[in-house]
Amino acid sequence: MExxxxxxxRMEALTDGLFTIAMTLLVLTxxxxxxxxxxPGDALHHFxxxxxxxxxxYGISFILLATFWAMHxxxxxxxxxxDKLHIWINxxxxxxxxxxxxxxxxxxxxxxxxxxxxxxxxNMFVLGVLxxxxxxxxxxxxxxxxxxxxxxxxxxxxxxxxxxxxxxxxALSIQLVRPIMATYAYLLIPAFLYFFRIEQxxxxx
Amino acid sequence: MExxxxxxxRMEALTDGLFTIAMTLLVLTxxxxxxxxxxPGDALHHFxxxxxxxxxxYGISFILLATFWAMHxxxxxxxxxxDKLHIWINxxxxxxxxxxxxxxxxxxxxxxxxxxxxxxxxNMFVLGVLxxxxxxxxxxxxxxxxxxxxxxxxxxxxxxxxxxxxxxxxALSIQLVRPIMATYAYLLIPAFLYFFRIEQxxxxx
Amino acid sequence: MExxxxxxxRMEALTDGLFTIAMTLLVLTxxxxxxxxxxPGDALHHFxxxxxxxxxxYGISFILLATFWAMHxxxxxxxxxxDKLHIWINxxxxxxxxxxxxxxxxxxxxxxxxxxxxxxxxNMFVLGVLxxxxxxxxxxxxxxxxxxxxxxxxxxxxxxxxxxxxxxxxALSIQLVRPIMATYAYLLIPAFLYFFRIEQxxxxx
Amino acid sequence: MExxxxxxxRMEALTDGLFTIAMTLLVLTxxxxxxxxxxPGDALHHFxxxxxxxxxxYGISFILLATFWAMHxxxxxxxxxxDKLHIWINxxxxxxxxxxxxxxxxxxxxxxxxxxxxxxxxNMFVLGVLxxxxxxxxxxxxxxxxxxxxxxxxxxxxxxxxxxxxxxxxALSIQLVRPIMATYAYLLIPAFLYFFRIEQxxxxx
Numbered sequence: 058m059e060x061x062x063x064x065x066x067r068m069e070a071l072t073d074g075l076f077t078i079a080m081t082l083l084v085l086t087x088x089x090x091x092x093x094x095x096x097p098g099d100a101l102h103h104f105x106x107x108x109x110x111x112x113x114x115y116g117i118s119f120i121l122l123a124t125f126w127a128m129h130x131x132x133x134x135x136x137x138x139x140d141k142l143h144i145w146i147n148x149x150x151x152x153x154x155x156x157x158x159x160x161x162x163x164x165x166x167x168x169x170x171x172x173x174x175x176x177x178x179x180n181m182f183v184l185g186v187l188x189x190x191x192x193x194x195x196x197x198x199x200x201x202x203x204x205x206x207x208x209x210x211x212x213x214x215x216x217x218x219x220x221x222x223x224x225x226x227x228a229l230s231i232q233l234v235r236p237i238m239a240t241y242a243y244l245l246i247p248a249f250l251y252f253f254r255i256e257q258x259x260x261x262x
Numbered sequence: 263m264e265x266x267x268x269x270x271x272r273m274e275a276l277t278d279g280l281f282t283i284a285m286t287l288l289v290l291t292x293x294x295x296x297x298x299x300x301x302p303g304d305a306l307h308h309f310x311x312x313x314x315x316x317x318x319x320y321g322i323s324f325i326l327l328a329t330f331w332a333m334h335x336x337x338x339x340x341x342x343x344x345d346k347l348h349i350w351i352n353x354x355x356x357x358x359x360x361x362x363x364x365x366x367x368x369x370x371x372x373x374x375x376x377x378x379x380x381x382x383x384x385n386m387f388v389l390g391v392l393x394x395x396x397x398x399x400x401x402x403x404x405x406x407x408x409x410x411x412x413x414x415x416x417x418x419x420x421x422x423x424x425x426x427x428x429x430x431x432x433a434l435s436i437q438l439v440r441p442i443m444a445t446y447a448y449l450l451i452p453a454f455l456y457f458f459r460i461e462q463x464x465x466x467x
Numbered sequence: 468m469e470x471x472x473x474x475x476x477r478m479e480a481l482t483d484g485l486f487t488i489a490m491t492l493l494v495l496t497x498x499x500x501x502x503x504x505x506x507p508g509d510a511l512h513h514f515x516x517x518x519x520x521x522x523x524x525y526g527i528s529f530i531l532l533a534t535f536w537a538m539h540x541x542x543x544x545x546x547x548x549x550d551k552l553h554i555w556i557n558x559x560x561x562x563x564x565x566x567x568x569x570x571x572x573x574x575x576x577x578x579x580x581x582x583x584x585x586x587x588x589x590n591m592f593v594l595g596v597l598x599x600x601x602x603x604x605x606x607x608x609x610x611x612x613x614x615x616x617x618x619x620x621x622x623x624x625x626x627x628x629x630x631x632x633x634x635x636x637x638a639l640s641i642q643l644v645r646p647i648m649a650t651y652a653y654l655l656i657p658a659f660l661y662f663f664r665i666e667q668x669x670x671x672x
Numbered sequence: 673m674e675x676x677x678x679x680x681x682r683m684e685a686l687t688d689g690l691f692t693i694a695m696t697l698l699v700l701t702x703x704x705x706x707x708x709x710x711x712p713g714d715a716l717h718h719f720x721x722x723x724x725x726x727x728x729x730y731g732i733s734f735i736l737l738a739t740f741w742a743m744h745x746x747x748x749x750x751x752x753x754x755d756k757l758h759i760w761i762n763x764x765x766x767x768x769x770x771x772x773x774x775x776x777x778x779x780x781x782x783x784x785x786x787x788x789x790x791x792x793x794x795n796m797f798v799l800g801v802l803x804x805x806x807x808x809x810x811x812x813x814x815x816x817x818x819x820x821x822x823x824x825x826x827x828x829x830x831x832x833x834x835x836x837x838x839x840x841x842x843a844l845s846i847q848l849v850r851p852i853m854a855t856y857a858y859l860l861i862p863a864f865l866y867f868f869r870i871e872q873x874x875x876x877x
Contacts, residue, residue: 073275077280082696151738156699159704324565
């Protein structure tokens with residue numbers, strides 16, 4: 058029986074696991090009222106009503122992680138080999154995925170604050186850049202793929218990855234004008250990929 | 263070797279992982295007394311005795327998650343294909359599964375409060391509706407199944423999914439009369455499915 | 468391609484996942500000093516020195532979970548079928564496995580207190596009883612096995628499962644005399660299984 | 673169908689899961705400002721600026737865990753059998769992997785303190801020793817491998833494992849002179865393995 062070495066399949070398994078855990082840990086970004094601190098009745102109800110922003114941010118980050126997960130898998134659909142640099146690109150990508158619960162907690166607790174929005178935007182920006190780097194590095198000169206990919210497949214992958222840093226910058230700009238609206242801007246990422254079918258291969262699914 | 267694309271199997275793997283983590287994270291809904299805040303002896307024992315409600319809610323939510331997991335798998339037993347909308351139905355289903363530790367923590371800490379009970383009921387209600395939507399969408403016109411299913415298989419799936427929102431509404435009604443009893447009502451979901459064998463296929467297991 | 472139904476393999480996968488997460492969550496039972504509450508220097512060093520009991524309990528619970536995991540797999544080595552009651556025995560077993568981080572946190576924070584020791588002992592006791600019930604139910608009349616097992620295989624499984632509740636009772640008795648020693652007693656479980664080779668099949672590994 | 677017993681594959685699966693969860697839990701070592709305690713505006717910005725040390729330590733520990741994961745897999749590439757002692761070496765290795773979020777939290781919150789640095793160094797030291805022990809035990813007399821390995825394969829494995837305890841001692845020494853620099857020293861571990869190609873088999877990947 059052939060033993061497994063550090064292959065693309067292994068990287069995908071690590072990635073799947075890490076995404077799943079990060080998505081579930083997001084729930085910890087919604088502060089629970091503690092029995093000892095907050096009395097039942099009006100104080101509790103006031104606390105819960107004030108928490109809609111956190112719950113909304115939970116939902117948005119969950120959708121973003123699900124989207125990144127789909128994008129990652131799409132890129133790895135074409136990637137057949139790996140090398141040391143490629144493994145570390147992926148490791149750094151995962152490092153910033155695992156960071157999402159922290160930056161989500163910041164924007165959920167302090168919506169509209171420029172510094173928390175900056176942290177969240179930086180997190181998304183870096184994720185987009187790493188996805189882009191992963192794609193360009195893997196497909197350039199067919200480095201890690203089986204043969205040269207179609208030009209338009211490569212271009213669509215680049216376009217798809219570019220959406221994330223572009224939207225991050227847009228969100229930061231919106232934040233200057235309408236602080237509270239910045240968070241919603243990130244929903245443009247899944248919307249763009251969904252409607253323009255950039256994330257979809259023709260013959261898959 | 264065939265590379266994996268976004269298939270039903272992949273969605274099941276993501277779902278399995280997320281359920282397992284959500285079930286284990288439930289334990290965090292039981293507040294631990296902190297050494298620094300609560301002294302050993304009478305204060306501790308009083309704290310622990312007051313915690314039975316949280317432990318009970320932990321148990322109930324664990325049973326509910328195990329039940330939903332079984333129901334999800336049963337539906338996916340018949341689902342052989344997927345599409346974009348179907349993937350997002352599943353993603354939203356998972357978003358509300360990952361939310362269960364939060365709503366459980368609310369009803370565990372503030373049992374009998376109408377707002378916490380409402381949050382928990384809403385969480386269950388949405389999960390039921392998404393399960394129902396998943397089933398109706400997948401089986402309607404054999405959209406994602408291999409051929410048309412027997413009418414009674416479809417009907418049982420609908421009935422099984424309907425139990426959850428119905429019980430959620432019932433629990434909310436009970437809450438108006440006997441606040442503290444609302445939580446127990448949810449045990450009707452696994453009981454109903456267990457005794458009426460709605461969740462069981464004849465020839466499986 | 469055959470779709471998966473609720474089989475023994477599925478139960479094993481759920482069990483593996485839940486054990487792994489519970490083992491990793493154990494680390495949260497070791498209180499971290501919070502920057503805001505505890506100043507660097509003497510206060511910090513005093514805090515850390517006082518924490519050895521928690522670290523020790525972390526280690527013991529980790530070993531116990533690893534042991535239960537091995538025992539569970541050993542029983543499932545012989546189990547080839549499942550039924551509704553069997554699935555729920557396993558679900559309840561997992562519910563008490565996921566509870567271990569909570570009871571570990573109690574005995575780690577309040578070592579030698581009779582009530583925390585009782586909670587931990589009850590947790591272990593129930594786990595042992597459920598393992599025993601799982602084994603007796605599955606092997607009785609070859610209900611879930613392929614053919615009747617050797618009498619001595621069945622007996623060793625019973626003996627192995629019985630060790631846990633017996634040691635739990637012993638630990639509680641020790642607690643009455645030497646409160647602080649109770650925790651160490653649980654190490655008798657892996658020791659017993661290791662040295663008497665009860666957990667080992669002859670021809671495996 | 674052959675049922676799985678406690679094999680090397682099973683140990684690898686447990687290890688993969690535990691590593692993934694520990695890597696994701698690391699994010700909890702970055703303290704989130706709590707809405708109730710810290711007001712938006714200057715107080716928040718001051719808090720966030722003071723948190724760079726924690727974020728940096730998160731990154732370093734993430735890289736270290738990814739490195740240990742690769743080293744573990746490399747050793748298990750050659751290991752084809754297991755025995756009781758070997759299983760427990762692995763269990764203890766995992767126990768100290770799961771401890772990393774705790775020791776990371778210590779050095780992140782109290783950088784430059786000799787006791788927190790000692791805890792972190794001890795954690796790394798023990799991990800290195802257990803990796804070394806795992807390798808020497810498995811390859812000695814071809815105990816758990818298929819045939820005798822090349823002398824230089826064994827030697828490189830030993831050298832690779834030795835790097836960890838050596839760097840831990842070096843970091844502790846640096847801590848005496850330049851407290852704040854100690855943490856960075858651990859980056860020598862992946863750097864050493866990366867540049868000297870000790871972690872790479874010639875014909876793999």
